[in-house]
Amino acid sequence: MTDLSTRYLGLELRSPLVASSSPATSGVDRVRALADAGIGAVVLPSLFEEEVAREQLRDHALAEVTEDVHGEAASYFPAVPTAETGGVTRHLRLVEQCARAVDVPVVASLNGSTAAGWPRFARRLADAGAAAVELNVHVVPGDPATSGRDVEDRHVEVLEEVRAVVSVPVAVKLSPYFSATGEMAARLDRAGADGLVLFNRFLQPDVDPEAMTVTTGFALSTPAEARLARTWVAILRHRVRASLAATTGVEDAADVAAYLLAGADVVMTASALVRHGTGHVRVLLDGLEDWMRRHGLTSLEQVRGRLAVPATTDPQAHERAGYVAALEAARRTYGELGAAAGPP
Structure with a gap:
C-alpha cells in the first residue's frame, strides 16, 4: 500500500496534490468536491490589493458624507455595504465557509504589488479560518528607474510585515524573473517564509497587428513549461528550510512524479483542473500511486528529492x-x- 501523506508549511496533508488558486477553487461546492476527490489542500482565489483599495475608498467616502450629519437624522444615512455588495466581505465569507466545509487545509491568497494593507488583510484572512496565507507579490517593474534590488526588497518587506501579524504559516509565490533566484529564495527563507511556490505565471499582453491593438488574454499552462520550475526546485531542495511547492505544467501523473523527484513537498495544479474538472484529481493521484508501485516505492519519502542537486554539489x-x-x-x-x- 502506498502512503501519499506529506507535510507542507508545517501542515499535515493526506496527499501531495494541491489545488492552486483558480476558478476550480472559487466556491464552497467546488472546494468540497476537490476534498472528496482526495486533494491534499486548496488555495482559494486571490484577494486582490485593488479590491481592498476600492472598498477602503468607498468606506472613506461614506464616512465623509455622513460625518457632519446630526445623529437624529440616521434615516438619511446612505446604505452601508453588506456582505452581498462588499468584495472583501464576500471573500472573507468564502474563506470561512470553505474552512468549515472540508477537512483539508484551506490556504488564502493575497495578490498585490505594494506593502500597503497586506498585514491587516492577511490577519483578517487568518481570523476567517485560513490554515495558511500565500503571498502573491505581482510586481512588473516597468519603470526603468526601478532596480532589481528594489523589487527584491519589496518582496521581503511584504513578507516580514505579514509574518509579524499572523500566527499561521506564510508562503510566498515567486516569479521566475529574478536575476538571482537562489539568493532571493534564501533571503525569503531567512525572513521567515514557511514555503516558496515556484513559479507564478504572469498574464502578458500581446499585439494584434491586424486590429493594431494591444490584446490581453490567458493561456492554460502546458507540461513544457514545467522545466524551469523543476530546475529550481531541484537546486533549492537542500538549500532552504522552507517547504517547496511546485506549480505550472501539471497535466498527468508523470508531471507530479517528476516534480516530487526534483524535491517538491507538494505539487500544485490549476490548468488541469480547469481543463478536465474536479475528477482529474483522482486520475492524478491514482496515476501517482501506480507509478510508485511499479517502481517499488511505498512512501513519498522514498521519492522526494531523489533527483535534487546534492547539498555538496x-x-x-x-x-x-x-x-x-x-x-x-x-x-x-x-x-x-x-x-x-x-x-x-
Whole structure:
C-alpha cells in the first residue's frame, strides 16, 4: 500500500496534490468536491490589493458624507455595504465557509504589488479560518528607474510585515524573473517564509497587428513549461528550510512524479483542473500511486528529492554541465538532420 501523506508549511496533508488558486477553487461546492476527490489542500482565489483599495475608498467616502450629519437624522444615512455588495466581505465569507466545509487545509491568497494593507488583510484572512496565507507579490517593474534590488526588497518587506501579524504559516509565490533566484529564495527563507511556490505565471499582453491593438488574454499552462520550475526546485531542495511547492505544467501523473523527484513537498495544479474538472484529481493521484508501485516505492519519502542537486554539489557547475550536455545532444540530433538534408 502506498502512503501519499506529506507535510507542507508545517501542515499535515493526506496527499501531495494541491489545488492552486483558480476558478476550480472559487466556491464552497467546488472546494468540497476537490476534498472528496482526495486533494491534499486548496488555495482559494486571490484577494486582490485593488479590491481592498476600492472598498477602503468607498468606506472613506461614506464616512465623509455622513460625518457632519446630526445623529437624529440616521434615516438619511446612505446604505452601508453588506456582505452581498462588499468584495472583501464576500471573500472573507468564502474563506470561512470553505474552512468549515472540508477537512483539508484551506490556504488564502493575497495578490498585490505594494506593502500597503497586506498585514491587516492577511490577519483578517487568518481570523476567517485560513490554515495558511500565500503571498502573491505581482510586481512588473516597468519603470526603468526601478532596480532589481528594489523589487527584491519589496518582496521581503511584504513578507516580514505579514509574518509579524499572523500566527499561521506564510508562503510566498515567486516569479521566475529574478536575476538571482537562489539568493532571493534564501533571503525569503531567512525572513521567515514557511514555503516558496515556484513559479507564478504572469498574464502578458500581446499585439494584434491586424486590429493594431494591444490584446490581453490567458493561456492554460502546458507540461513544457514545467522545466524551469523543476530546475529550481531541484537546486533549492537542500538549500532552504522552507517547504517547496511546485506549480505550472501539471497535466498527468508523470508531471507530479517528476516534480516530487526534483524535491517538491507538494505539487500544485490549476490548468488541469480547469481543463478536465474536479475528477482529474483522482486520475492524478491514482496515476501517482501506480507509478510508485511499479517502481517499488511505498512512501513519498522514498521519492522526494531523489533527483535534487546534492547539498555538496556546486549548483552553478551542476547546471552548467547539464546545459553543455543538452547542447551536445541537440547537436548530435539536429546536426545530423541538417547533414542528411544536404545542401539546398
